[in-house]
Amino acid sequence: MSKQLSCGMQSMVVSPHHLASAAGDRIxxxxxxxxxAAVAVSAALAVVYPHMTGLGGDAFWLCYSAEEGRVRAYNGSGRSGGEVLLARYAGESEIPRRGARAAITVPGMADSWEAVQSRYGRLTLADALESAIGYAAEGFPMSPDQHRNTLRVGSALSGEAVSIYIPGGRLPQPGDRFIQPDLARSLxxxxxxxxxxxxxxxxxxxICGGLARLGGYLRPADFAEHRGLWCEPVSTTYHGYTMYQVPPNSQGFTALMTLNILEYFDFGAMAHGSYAFYHLLIEAIKASFRDRDAVLTDPEFAEIPLEVLLDKKYAARLAASISFDKAASVTSQPVGRxxxxxxxxxxxxxxxSFIQSLYFEFGAGIAPGGTGILLQNRGSFFSLNPNAINRLAPRKRTFHTLMPALAMRNGKPAIxxxxxxxxxxxQTQTLLLTRLLHYGMNPQEAVDQPRFVWGRTWGEPTEALTVEGRVGPEVLAALAAAGHQVRTAADxxxxxxxxxxxxxDENGRKYGGTDPRCDGAAIGR
Structure with a gap:
């Protein structure tokens, strides 16, 4: 299933849908x-990958300007509405994951487009949105991934969203022309x-009028008050590279903590794909998650001790706690993917380097007001426990999984x-980086190699470790013997x-890799 490595001397675009990559290349x-180009790709994805992302969602950006010679982050996540109170959910154990009462945070993506392009772009927003508008108005061939996801979770859609994604009660087939006239008008x-x-x-x-009719809580004042945030990225060093992530409310610092831990181990003594390789990465990630879950929320509502968490001496203590013989017991809370x-x-x-989302597939499952815009259900991850660090409150950003990554070498973008x-x-970011830096893989090879996911599930909190079967039976057996709750996934x-x-590379040549699990493309020129 491997895709071909793409190489370009001048430029490179990668995304999970070939039409989005093409939109960026055209720009x-x-x-x-x-x-x-990044705004064009982002907008196109909001049209051609609607089950994963959209204008009703959030986006995080890491931007390196060659003129400024520095990396800046843009937090394009929305806050909960001013009328979104704990009392709204009295007697409930959690916020509903679908419907109007799940759509409680203002979408931040549109703001982020203008923020990034007005600060650093050369063309107009209209130029950047041209391809997305065309894809929405004239249609595009439905991707296999959109079809699979609609078939799997289409029952979560309601109201106007059903008429958009299952028009006339019929699910379009892969390759069928898929048109979104209301979204084209909004764009x-x-x-x-x-x-x-x-x-x-x-x-x-x-949007707010449609939400009100459905019993939702967002009001026009919530939209009017929204502003994203330019901020300094968080960073660490790793084997000669400077690693950047978006700061909280993003979970990005978790990946930096993991790298700090791994820096104390010798990958030269570990075969790639061995039990030791997988076990070490899993245990380092679990140690980072334990701290993440204790502190991560909107930093305007709680202090997040990044100085401690990203300190190399603290990483040394975490590294020393890892046993190569036994899996640590840590429980993971389920989150959207x-x-x-x-x-x-x-x-x-x-x-x-940027990332965007509706949280769950098709977000809250609603597209109110004839806008064609699916609203995210990101706010459903707030806790209704009044003592939880990520407890629900008005005008608050939730714990956010989105985390684009950027590695610099000698002051220039490298990965x-x-x-x-x-x-x-x-977890996957850590796999990718270790394969690139320690085992000499090119981007496509690093992406193609087997992967694992520890902890995430749609149900109860879990310690399960899901591993692709192509890792091999001996490694799977060794992981299970160490106490990992191994579940085997298909290749x-x-x-x-x-x-x-x-x-x-150091000569400026660009290499791109995209995932064989999606409909993407790497385009270089």
Whole structure:
């Protein structure tokens, strides 16, 4: 199932859908830069990958400007509405995962598009949205991945969303032309009027009006108050590279903690794909998750001690606690997995690593107000326990799984990488990076290799370790003997997410890899 490694001297685009990658490449061909192209890719994904992402969701960005010579992060996550109170869910054990009462955070994606492009782009927002509008208005061949996901979870859709994704009660087949005229109109309004149309104009009014009729809690004032945030990324060093992630409320620091732990081990003494390799990565990740779950929420509502968590001496203590003979007992809380990661590097040295999501497949399952915009259910991850760190409160950002990654070498972008997959994101990122840096794999090889996901499930909290069967029976047996609760997944199972990588070598040549589990493409020129 391996895809072919893509190579380009000047630029590279990777994404989980070939039409989105093509949209970004067209922008580069027209003279746009990486930031223009990234917005074009993001917008196209909101159309052609609607089960994973959309205009009603959030986005996180890591942006390297060659002119500025530094990495900046943009937090494009939305806050809960001003009327979203714990009392709204009195007597319930958790926030519903679908429907209007799950759609309680303002979508941050549209704001992030204008923020990134107005700061660093060369073209207009209308230019960047042109392909997305065309895909929505004129249609595109339904992808196998969209078909599979609609078949699997289409029952979660309700109201107007059903008429969009299962028109006339018939699920389109792969290759059928899929048209979204209401979404095309919303994107056209956004292209003409900018973010204010979404947050203070017609789109906000229509969404909120539709939500109110469904019993939802978001109001026009919540949209009008929304602003994303430019911020300094969090970072660490790893074997000569500087590793960047978006700061909390993103879980990105978890991947940095894991790398700090791994730096104390000798991968040269471990065969790739061996029991020791997988066991070490799993145990390092579990140690990081334990701290993440204790502290992660909106940093405006609680102090998150990143100085301690990212300290190398603290990592040394965590590394010393790892046993190569026995799996530690740590419980994972289930989180959503459906996301779209993409990246762009241009000929000028600009680089964008970004990720976006509706949280679960098709988000809250509603598209109110005739906008064609599916709303995210990201806020359903808030806790209703008043003592929990991530407890629900008005105007608060929730614990967020989205985490694009960027590695710098000698002050220049070297590796852009990320993946779909909620709880699996820091896990797959760690697999990718160790394969690239310690075992000399190219991006496509690193993506193609077997993967695992520890902990994530749709049901109760778990310690399960799901591993692709192609890891091999001896390794699986050794993991089980050490106390891992091993479950075997099919080869290239979608549970392992959709990962993508761009590597820039020391001569400036770009190499791209995209996941065989998705409909993506790496396009270099």
């Amino acid at each position: 580069l061909e027209r003279g746009g830069n990486a930031f223009d 056209s309004l956004l292209a003409a009027g900018g973010r204010d149309v979404f947050y203070q104009g017609e789109i906000a009014e229509r 459906d996301t779209a990661y993409a990246a762009v590097v241009d000929s000028e040295g600009n680089a964008v 852009l990488y990320g993946t779909q997959g909620g709880e699996g994101q820091p 290239y199972d979608g549970l392992a997410g959709h990962a993508h990588v761009i590597v820039v």
